[in-house]
Amino acid sequence: MAALLEIKELRTYIRQRKGEVRAVDGVSLYIEEGETLGLVGESGCGKTMTGMSIMQLLPPGGYIAGGSVQIAGKELVGLPDRELRKVRGNDVAVIFQDPMTSLNPTMTLGNQIAEMVRIHRDVSKKEALDRASEVLGLVGMPNPRERLKDYPHQLSGGLRQRVMIAMALSCDPKLLIADEPTTALDVTIQLQILELLYDLKQRLRMAVLLITHDMGVIAGRADRVNVMYAGKIVEAAPTGDLFESMRHPYTEALLASIPRLDQRTDVPLYSIPGLPPDLSHPPTWCRFQPRCQYATAQCREAEPELTGDTPEHQYACFNPVGRVRSPSQAAPVR
Amino acid sequence: MTTTAPTEAAANTTPPPSEFLEVRHLVKEFPVTAGAVLQRRIGSVKAVSDVSITISRGETFGLVGESGCGKTTIGRVVVGLERPTSGEIIFEGQDIAKLRGREFRRRRRDLQLMFQDPYASLDPRMRVGSIIREPLTVQKIGNDKERDSRVSQLLQEVGLSPKAADLYPHEFSGGQRQRIGLARALALNPKLIVADEPVSALDVSIRSQVLNLMNNLQETHGLTYLVISHDLSVVKYLSDRIGVMYLGKLVELAPSNVIYDKPAHPYTLGLIHAIPEPDPKRERAKEIQPIFGELPSALNPPSGCRFRTRCPRAQEICAQEEPPLRAFGPNHLAACHFPLQPVLAGSAA
Secondary structure, X not given: OXXXXXXXXXXXXXXXXXXXXXXXXXXXXXXXXXXXEEEXXXXXXXXXXXXXXXXXXXXXXXXXXXXXXXXXXXXXXXXXXXXXXXXXXXXXXXXXXXXXXXOOOOOOHHHHHHHHHHHHOOOOHHHHHHHHHHHHHHOOOOOHHHHOOOOHHHOOHHHHHHHHHHHHHOOOOOXXXXXXXXXXXXXXXXXXXXXXXXXXXXXXXXXXXXXXXXXXXXXXXXXXXXXXXXXXXXXXXXXXXXHHOOXXXXXXXXXXXXXXXXXXXXXXXXXXXXXXXXXXXXXOOOOOHHHOOOOOHHHHOOOOOOEOOOOOOEXXXXXXXXXXXXXXXXXXXX | OOOOOOOHHHHHHOOOOOOOEEEEEEEEEEEEEEOOOOOEEEEEEEEEEEEEEEEOOOOEEEEEOOOOOOHHHHHHHHOOOOOOOEEXXXXXXXXXXXXXXXXXXXHHOOEEEEOOOOOOOOOOOOOHHHHHHHHHHHOOOOOHHHHHHHHHHHHHXXXXXXXXXXXXXXXXXXXXXXXXXXXXXXXXXXOEEXXXXXXXXXXXXXXXXXXXXXHHHHHHHOOEEEEEEOOHHHHHHHOOEEEEEEOXXXXXXXXXXXXXXXXXXXHHHHHHHHOOOOOHHHHHHOOOOOOOOOOOOOOOOOOOOOOHHHOOOOOHHHHHOOOOOEEEEOXXXXXXXXXXXXXXXXXXX
16 A cells, blocks of 8 residues: 555754744654545644645745655655755645735736746646646636736635646646645635535545645545644544544544534533643643643653554544543533 | 704604614715825725614624625724714614714723734733723723723633733733733723624634633623624624625524524525535535635626625526515515525515
């Protein structure tokens, strides 16, 4: 079973004046060909840094302190920049959260997409522009030919995100990293973009790493889900299993604290007390322990490893949630 | 507090003063200008066009809609940050849109705003204590000592330590900052708090803390909330009644469980369907009928029904005639020619 993407014990740190932040602290995950993996967690949990570590597009001070990232068996960590550039945009493409700031405002859409095609493919300007209009059509842009001469400011947020997706698709990537692709969009447009991504994934047999904070977005689109907390993966499972029989208390608490449309409004929402730990000095025991309602003395002694009854469903917890307990029965904290 | 010279119109239309807040035929236009220097006026955007809502004392009213639908503008007009182009804002029997000067400032004590962005809405160079004290200073309430004790009392009410008063906003997390914003809004003992996207900028686990706090404070202080959000699940959790807006118009108004169980307007149904639910089975079983297309320009809204360009049920009449609000049940209004629910007999408003 050769996975398309295989990350092992990845550690990505960010050097700052006050010390080092361990944004990603020993993450292992894999994505099979044509599969959608959801990576979910709250801000600062390291989900974006994990995605960006694959492409090695790290912020100033960020570096990979250890571990390995392999795409189709090829090791990316330690690869010289010249070699990496062949991978970025070609084997792996990214779409970012904010379509308003990710496009170059001074270039036409056609030139932006064609530029990318010509970096990776030996084609003429005209062929590259043809490819640009082809991918724009693929993402459902009306009149793609005419749109080539438009500038980003002439488009709405939803259409700009379509352009970002078109650009990402232009070189037939094997893996698409979608980092909060719909967070900046209105709900009706969000649905359109999610449907589009799902449809493209099916048609192009592309693997997708869907990074989001929204459990709802994950629920309908991902084949498997990895939940991150404080730089570590705390639970990994097929989507159905995760929602029905979550084992990690953090996953349970996260799901219980989302107001649902059919929620009873007279019962207080479950809320997780406290805050995530400071990742410049992470604790050496369970990172969720101070906020966990099931924590015992053991949880302050050692850090739980990812284990589980099956290789598909893994969790890092000494006192996992039982299968029968549902989130609504969890005792509200305040 | 009687107004000395009530205008003719006000005298004719003032109803029994039972309603706490009444927004009547509110219109707010913003000018659109061109040119760097001359700023010629080339048109206007009707951010809110002819919206009427009433809010009762102690209730939570939710306004929901997508960007540009005018929900935030309504909130700003209600607290007096914007003047309406036309229409009335009757608060406890008094049209606050017509108040000026000292009277206006006095009235504003009762109406406070809680902002969306906990990072941008607190002055980074002021200590938390001064931020919460400022409304008291501006309104000249109490002396220094009384203000200090009020600040620590407020901090405790929103679940922070009184020691927080000596710290700066950057020392707090997003959820804690939103608590500080809430403490500031509570400082003047307001009757109505307009909460504009109160939890949108917060993480899920922190979000529920703030939502629960808002509910608790409502009970202990007898507050009335106007909650504004793009997120129907948040609005539904907090609100008793919900108004759905689209391009400056109120398209549906109903008790919050009715909005979810029996939406009458196709846009409301589309919004409900568009919300991704954290439940894979339901999410995958959904018969999705996504709202297609993009939001039309507010500068030049579609004729007739504004939603018709994206509506799966639209027919010819929708382009010609603007649908009136009709009743579909008790407290349930919607503006649609081809609604999803039967119209209540004898209703044409």
